[in-house]
Amino acid sequence: MSHNSLVHKRIRTLLFATFALFGVIIAQLFSVQVVRAGTISERAANELLSTSTLIAPRGVISDVNGVELARSIAAMTIIVDQTQINDPKLTAKITSPVLQIPESELIALYSGKLKYKIILKNAKPAIWSKLQNTIASYNREVLKTKGGMTKRIVGFFSERAYIREYPTGVLASSLIGFINHEGVGAAGIESSLNSELSGINGQYIYENGAGTIIPGSAKIRTEAKAGTSIRLTVDRDIQWVAQDAISKAVASSSAKSGTVIVMDPKTGAIIAQASAPTYNPAKPIVGNLDIIRNPAVQDVYEPGSTGKVITYAAALEEKKLTPNSVYTIPYAMRVAGSSFKDHESHATQRLTATGALAVSSNTGAIQIGQQLGSKVLYKYLTDFGFGQSTGSHLPGESAGLLRPISDWSGTSLPTFSFGQGYSVTALQATSVFATIANDGVRVTPTVVAGTTDASGNYIPAKDQKTKRVVSTETAKEIRKMLESVVSANGTAPTAAIPGYRVAGKTGTAMRFNSSCSCYSGYTASFIGFAPADAPAYVVSVTIQEPKGMHWGGALGGPVFAKVMKFVLQSKNIAPTKTKLKAYPLTEAELKKSASAK
Secondary structure (H helix, E strand, O other), X not given: OOHHHHHHHHHHHHHHHHHHHHHHHHHHHHHHHHXXXXXXXXXXXXXXXXXXXXXXXXXXXXXXXXXXXXXXEEEEEEEEOHHHOOOHHHHHHHHHHHHOOOHHHHHXXXXXXXXXXXXXXXEOHHHHHHHHHHHHHHXXXXXXXXXXXXXXXXXXXXXXXXXEEOOOOOOOHHHHOOEOOOXXXXXXXXXXXXXXXXXXXXEEEEEEEOOEEOOOOOEEEEOOEOOOEEEEOOOHHHHHHHHHHHHHHHHHOOOOEEEEEEEOOOOOEEEEEEEEOOOOOOOOOOOOHHHHOOHHHHOOEOOHHHHHHHHHHHHHHOOOOOOOOEEEEOOEEEXXXXXXXXXXXXXXXXXXXXXXXXXXXHHHHHHHHHHHOHHHHHHHHHHOOOOOOOOOOOOOOOOOEOOOHHHOOOOHHHHHHOOOOOEEOHHHHHHHHHHHHOOOEEEOOEOEEEEEOOOOOEEEOOOOXXXXXXXXXXXXXXXXXXXXXXXXXXXXXHHOEOOEOOEEEEEEEEEEEOOOOEEEEEEEEEEEEEOOOOOOEEEEEEEEOOOOOOOHHHHHHHHHHHHHHHHHHHOOOOXXXXXOOOOOOEHHHHHHHHHHO
């Protein structure tokens, strides 16, 4: 082969190789720019993108008129990637004035190898904005200097958060409750309805440039869904009056605690539920954790004379007596080897059933209980709701303590007849009087008026369950008999309200002390309704362990009158137009009434 032929062959080989190489390059470019462009772009983008949780706000808890009692307001959680903090000391110096955290604390927070370190929780959005501006301003200045890139402050991120706010402070705190540091309901409605109030967290993405969020790059990947809002049956203004009244009564009597419940007997709606002492749900609970309990449904006590209403109602329903049946009422009597007494010494009296109820005679109630017998009395105690939850679904609600008949002793019937020997909650006791006020029909108590979903759709709560306990006629007779309690001759004239007929019953019960398995201290109570001839609302007052004066009429009556008067006025309940034709209280009055006819 000639020299020229060899040269031409080499040239052709070189050209072929060159064209082949160009072909490979063109094919690769085509693959990158056309075939795999989307995949490669997505991979590159993903390497620059970061994800973060989009916290969902909890639903609002409001009163029956829409007044907010608990709500979530926007906040920011500020986070750093410690591995990106080149100079913790310098970073602390620049950011301390904005975060209002001492430099020494920040240096410790910025030092380490954690990629996720919370610096400040629940910060106001303005603080995060100011921090970003401060860092950006500093970085612009250092970039003008030699080695500015290495001196930049980077590694700061934020997550959207919410702070739970309670605009009305301590008002209804035992009912509403609070959330813990993880944002989960820890007491009250916040706890019992936590699953409804809690929203569903979402997710957002943002571009991460050299350890900082690139402004304007944040995009929502999954939108957060706000929690369901709860509208309560509680009326804020009535709640305030009830809270003020019971707080003052507890303070003036140096009592352990006190509770007021206002209920609509026809619907079971709890209009107010106030307790003292109370707490601020927005502040950490320290010291005695019992303060976060809801005494209206969690504390049990022996009701005392308010329980006599069941004994009398059962006897009327079973036709064992009439309001005018006459009884011999001694100061003391022995049953099953034990002595039982009335609360004040008196000569033996001849009283009607109404009169015995008016003066709250224990010996009178015992005699009526004996007419009923254990099985019948037990039936009515359970029918009125004792020994079982009311169904209100309030967290921690107790069923009370009611022993089965098989566990009764010889003294059980007499003690149960006048309201001792078994234990109830304030809500259970209130429900008894609501049943009498509602013509003998018990309605399950409730605090929820309805719910509003994230889209703003309001759904009213379903009607509560009902159960007839006694006849309408029995309920009317008991209401009329209970009006005598509030008369000048009864145990609670302090509960009277000018212009309205009022009915109710006092209770002064000895408290059982589990620490010594003995009785010590008292429970003073008054439960009533008005107007007595057409009951609109029931108000119960319970005061535990008052010091000194401990009579239910003296302590509970004035609180009842103050709260009920405001309720009647605020709900525009007209004054009573009918006059009471009172039943005689004594045998002498009964004979005088009969002769007058």
